[in-house]
Amino acid sequence: MTSLPTPTTWRAWLTADAPASRRQARAASLYQGWQRLRANRLTMLGLAVLALLVLAAIFAPLLAPYSPYAQSLGDRLLPPGSEGHLLGTDSLGRDILSRLLFGARISLYIVLLVVLVAPVLGLLVGTIAGYAGGIVDTVLMRVTDIFLAFPRLILALAFVSALGAGIENAVLAISLTAWPPYARIARAETLTFRGADFIHAVRLQGAGPVRIVTRHIWPLCVPSLVIRVTLDMAGIILTAAGLGFLGLGARPPSPEWGAMISGGSDYLLDSWWVATIPGLAIFAVSLAFNLIGDGLRDVLDPKDSGQ
Amino acid sequence: MSNLLDVEDLSVTFPTRSGEFEAVRGISFSLGRERLGIVGESGSGKSMTGRAVLGLIRPPGRVTATRMTMNGEDLRAASPRRMRAIRGKHISMIMQDPKYSLNPVMTVGRQITEALRTHEKVSQREAKARAIEMLDAVAIREPERVMRLYPHEVSGGMGQRIMIAMMLIPNPEILIADEPTSALDVSVQLQVLEIMDKLVRDRGMGLIFISHDLTLVSGFCDRVAVMYAGRIVEVCDAGRLHEAQHPYTRGLLNSVPDLEHPRDRLEALKRDPDWRSAPSVSALL
Amino acid sequence: MGDATLGKGRPAPLLARWPRKALSLVVTVAVTLLGLLFVTFMIGRVMPIDPVLAVIGERATQAQYEAAYQALGLDRPLLVQFFSYVGEVLQGDFGRSLRTGQPVAQDIARVFPATLELATLGTLIGVSIGVPLGVLAAVYRGSWIDQIARILGLVGYSMPIFWLGLMGLLLFYGILGWVSGPGRLGVFYQGLVPTRTGLLLVDSAIAGDWTVFRDAFSHIILPASILGYFSLAYISRMTRSFMLEQLSSEYVTTARVKGLSEWHVVWRHAFRNISVQLITVIALSYANLLEGSVLTEIIFAWPGLGNYITTSLLANDMNAVLGGTVVIGTIFVCLNILSDILYRVFDPRAK
Ligand SMILES: Nc1ncnc2c1ncn2[C@@H]1O[C@H](COP(=O)(O)OP(=O)(O)O)[C@@H](O)[C@H]1O
Numbered sequence: 001m002t003s004l005p006t007p008t009t010w011r012a013w014l015t016a017d018a019p020a021s022r023r024q025a026r027a028a029s030l031y032q033g034w035q036r037l038r039a040n041r042l043t044m045l046g047l048a049v050l051a052l053l054v055l056a057a058i059f060a061p062l063l064a065p066y067s068p069y070a071q072s073l074g075d076r077l078l079p080p081g082s083e084g085h086l087l088g089t090d091s092l093g094r095d096i097l098s099r100l101l102f103g104a105r106i107s108l109y110i111v112l113l114v115v116l117v118a119p120v121l122g123l124l125v126g127t128i129a130g131y132a133g134g135i136v137d138t139v140l141m142r143v144t145d146i147f148l149a150f151p152r153l154i155l156a157l158a159f160v161s162a163l164g165a166g167i168e169n170a171v172l173a174i175s176l177t178a179w180p181p182y183a184r185i186a187r188a189e190t191l192t193f194r195g196a197d198f199i200h201a202v203r204l205q206g207a208g209p210v211r212i213v214t215r216h217i218w219p220l221c222v223p224s225l226v227i228r229v230t231l232d233m234a235g236i237i238l239t240a241a242g243l244g245f246l247g248l249g250a251r252p253p254s255p256e257w258g259a260m261i262s263g264g265s266d267y268l269l270d271s272w273w274v275a276t277i278p279g280l281a282i283f284a285v286s287l288a289f290n291l292i293g294d295g296l297r298d299v300l301d302p303k304d305s306g307q
Numbered sequence: 308m309s310n311l312l313d314v315e316d317l318s319v320t321f322p323t324r325s326g327e328f329e330a331v332r333g334i335s336f337s338l339g340r341e342r343l344g345i346v347g348e349s350g351s352g353k354s355m356t357g358r359a360v361l362g363l364i365r366p367p368g369r370v371t372a373t374r375m376t377m378n379g380e381d382l383r384a385a386s387p388r389r390m391r392a393i394r395g396k397h398i399s400m401i402m403q404d405p406k407y408s409l410n411p412v413m414t415v416g417r418q419i420t421e422a423l424r425t426h427e428k429v430s431q432r433e434a435k436a437r438a439i440e441m442l443d444a445v446a447i448r449e450p451e452r453v454m455r456l457y458p459h460e461v462s463g464g465m466g467q468r469i470m471i472a473m474m475l476i477p478n479p480e481i482l483i484a485d486e487p488t489s490a491l492d493v494s495v496q497l498q499v500l501e502i503m504d505k506l507v508r509d510r511g512m513g514l515i516f517i518s519h520d521l522t523l524v525s526g527f528c529d530r531v532a533v534m535y536a537g538r539i540v541e542v543c544d545a546g547r548l549h550e551a552q553h554p555y556t557r558g559l560l561n562s563v564p565d566l567e568h569p570r571d572r573l574e575a576l577k578r579d580p581d582w583r584s585a586p587s588v589s590a591l592l
Numbered sequence: 593m594g595d596a597t598l599g600k601g602r603p604a605p606l607l608a609r610w611p612r613k614a615l616s617l618v619v620t621v622a623v624t625l626l627g628l629l630f631v632t633f634m635i636g637r638v639m640p641i642d643p644v645l646a647v648i649g650e651r652a653t654q655a656q657y658e659a660a661y662q663a664l665g666l667d668r669p670l671l672v673q674f675f676s677y678v679g680e681v682l683q684g685d686f687g688r689s690l691r692t693g694q695p696v697a698q699d700i701a702r703v704f705p706a707t708l709e710l711a712t713l714g715t716l717i718g719v720s721i722g723v724p725l726g727v728l729a730a731v732y733r734g735s736w737i738d739q740i741a742r743i744l745g746l747v748g749y750s751m752p753i754f755w756l757g758l759m760g761l762l763l764f765y766g767i768l769g770w771v772s773g774p775g776r777l778g779v780f781y782q783g784l785v786p787t788r789t790g791l792l793l794v795d796s797a798i799a800g801d802w803t804v805f806r807d808a809f810s811h812i813i814l815p816a817s818i819l820g821y822f823s824l825a826y827i828s829r830m831t832r833s834f835m836l837e838q839l840s841s842e843y844v845t846t847a848r849v850k851g852l853s854e855w856h857v858v859w860r861h862a863f864r865n866i867s868v869q870l871i872t873v874i875a876l877s878y879a880n881l882l883e884g885s886v887l888t889e890i891i892f893a894w895p896g897l898g899n900y901i902t903t904s905l906l907a908n909d910m911n912a913v914l915g916g917t918v919v920i921g922t923i924f925v926c927l928n929i930l931s932d933i934l935y936r937v938f939d940p941r942a943k
């Protein structure tokens with residue numbers, strides 16, 4: 001048995017001029033991309049904010065000084081910096097910091113659900129269209145175009161109104177409006193791979209279309225979809241917050257950030273912090289996603305980068 | 308007495324991810340009222356040389372030279388304003404592919420008159436008349452009609468003749484032709500070259516003819532400079548090209564199929580790393 | 593791009609190619625709009641609110657229920673129902689709003705001008721700042737102005753629009769007092785000028801009543817600027833990337849070789865080449881503002897279509913919601929098509 005490579009040999013393996021295997025070559029190019037990404041300070045800042053968000057979500061019960069639901073009408077609308085309430089309290093006397101920390105869970109939950117649903121939907125539609133071709137392709141792409149032609153927020157509103165308010169429905173509504181671009185990407189990728197030699201080879205070995213699509217084409221579509229999803233993440237967060245703000249996302253007592261802003265908007269002029277602070281949180285997280293997305297784009301397509 | 312153009316120790320550098328890249332590495336040449344050919348494989352720095360003379364290397368690219376004069380005037384010290392007055396009026400350039408080098412959303416006529424009116428105070432009407440005259444000079448029939456066309460509506464050969472008309476209308480003394488026929492159909496290449504050659508001769512201009520085709524250059528030029536990896540490796544009179552010494556030049560000569568002395572197969576050019584490090588040969592007059 | 597064989601100098605006979613293109617355009621629009629109606633129709637069908645109960649109330653008898661069910665045509669096959677829905681929509685009939693008791697179409701006609709005015713002013717602001725900013729960012733790539741454009745864009749893409757609206761109100765209305773608060777017009781000014789276009793700025797200008805104009809302006813400027821900021825973020829980013837592409841192309845070098853000034857090179861040559869693409873982007877951002885106005889209108893109590901849709905939504909007034917959705921969707925599609933047509937008309941290469 002060979003021993004595990006030490007860190008220095010790992011690096012040597014990753015930066016080798018002549019990779020010995022396909023796996024090594026792929027790992028090496030990922031490593032190079034990562035190196036370039038790491039040189040981008042703003043992207044690293046974005047990743048750091050994201051890490052904070054994840055930590056906040058995981059450790060919310062430990063970090064939060066109060067329960068996010070605990071009302072205390074005697075302590076209502078305390079400004080930031082008040083005794084025991086670092087970020088102040090809302091109109092029901094709930095601690096804003098605690099609600100913010102628990103709200104991170106909801107944000108992450110929404111993002112993860114959308115990321116699990118929308119690209120998969122797009123992948124299905126896109127690869128089927130691309131692989132089947134002909135009339136199936138035409139019809140599916142026509143449907144995709146119709147969804148693309150729709151204003152997204154309005155469509156999401158209409159969906160939520162049909163499905164009823166709630167986080168899961170908001171997620172479903174966002175996903176139903178978010179899949180078309182993924183379908184287009186998946187279709188384009190499928191078209192480039194469909195005629196490739198290795199697909200022919202697999203077909204000659206007797207693999208059926210379902211197997212070819214799921215085992216061989218899907219894995220190839222994943223990288224470009226991942227990138228696009230990262231770029232879309234900020235938009236997803238903003239749409240979710242918008243639905244929450246309108247009272248169509250997470251339901252009232254839950255500390256969803258958009259809903260928190262909505263709750264604070266009635267007291268805006270007297271107690272500015274109630275609406276301002278959750279907004280800053282949303283801004284920070286979607287900015288983080290945008291910074292990461294920008295960095296990724298720079299690595300993948302240096303032509304359009306800022307420098 | 309100074310020549311039309313004198314360039315000494317010209318370098319063009321670009322910063323890249325992996326350090327500085329020297330596209331042109333300290334070359335020297337002069338241009339009299341002659342036709343100077345610059346030959347070399349793709350990427351050898353020919354275009355960058357031409358663009359450096361016109362002051363068209365944009366940051367972050369950098370140009371350095373110990374001397375760069377036109378009729379004795381120092382181009383390195385020229386203000387941006389002066390450089391604009393020189394471009395077009397004194398030195399002009401024809402690029403490779405008219406499909407890309409003509410503005411797609413402007414009529415041919417406007418593009419030509421614009422070139423004239425940048426440098427001469429003439430009325431729109433006179434500019435138009437002169438443009439038509441110029442189109443006529445590059446053998447374009449129905450010039451009035453062509454004036455109203457958009458670039459995508461004309462063929463490659465015609466586009467390149469329009470380009471020539473546009474670049475020669477302010478009467479420059481120096482023309483840099485950067486692979487002017489490489490993008491054209493073989494059938495029209497010669498015709499375009501002849502038109503250009505005739506105009507350059509009639510006006511007594513200096514011509515820098517950039518090409519990767521040694522035979523073509525030797526047929527049209529008085530002197531030939533051979534570039535390799537940003538340096539001039541050999542200079543010789545076009546008529547005595549067969550006496551060329553440098554193995555790269557010989558390689559270029561040998562890689563051309565020769566109808567009178569057919570060989571079984573053409574030699575692939577072998578490159579010697581020493582060529583890269585050898586000092587640049589001067590093409591000064 | 594025309595191919596080289598076009599080269600004999602004769603442009604292809606334009607008129608001969610138009611009818612086919614126009615036909616395919618019409619088919620595309622029709623299919624897209626039909627699809628749009630199908631989606632809204634299906635949403636209407638799967639909603640948890642029983643349309644029959646909504647009409648007759650909870651306490652109706654079974655017999656009444658059956659009667660209403662048939663009267664509403666709900667016993668017919670789905671496809672038949674769909675086509676009768678399409679027929680109604682084509683006649684401008686979106687049903688009656690449960691909340692206002694008025695026909696939805698009438699409601700929409702009443703509230704739409706407010707949204708139109710807001711989105712138009714927002715787009716004007718976005719274009720007039722975003723386009724020059726994008727051009728400058730591309731020309732001075734990597735300079736401070738490029739950084740500013742980039743930061744403005746990043747921030748714009750990351751901010752919840754409704755939150756920015758609230759912050760704007762807090763600062764410019766609450767603290768500084770520079771602008772008027774929510775609403776479209778102060779109470780003292782309402783009904784002073786006759787409604788001609790429904791656009792208050794235009795109506796008051798026509799009437800020559802400048803006090804009303806000033807009040808309307810002080811109400812609209814903040815929400816319009818906030819919408820304008822979002823369109824600016826998008827437009828400047830697109831302009832920059834279009835310009836970068838053009839500035840690195842050969843014809844720009846040609847223009848420089850001719851000795852043209854940078855101003856000419858940038859605006860007369862490069863910018864002209866992106867103007868058609870820009871029209872598409874502006875049309876798209878206009879459409880997006882119509883949508884973005886949903887949240888902004890809530891914040892600013894702006895009596896427009898977005899406000900109408902959300903209020904109806906919260907009141908479970910399905911006809912109103914779907915009617916509004918269809919209208920905005922149709923405008924979306926039309927703007928897309930319009931930009932496509934403009935493209936064909938204005939770009940010499942597209943002919
Ligand atoms: N902006 C740039 N950045 C880095 N390298 C460049 C740039 N422009 C040109 N080069 C490099 O300069 C070299 C010479 O280019 P060029 O003069 O165009 O060659 P050619 O002899 O084919 O005309 C090429 O290797 C090219 O890759």
Ligand SMILES: [Mg+2]
Pocket residue numbers: 353354355485486
């Ligand atoms: Mg070249």
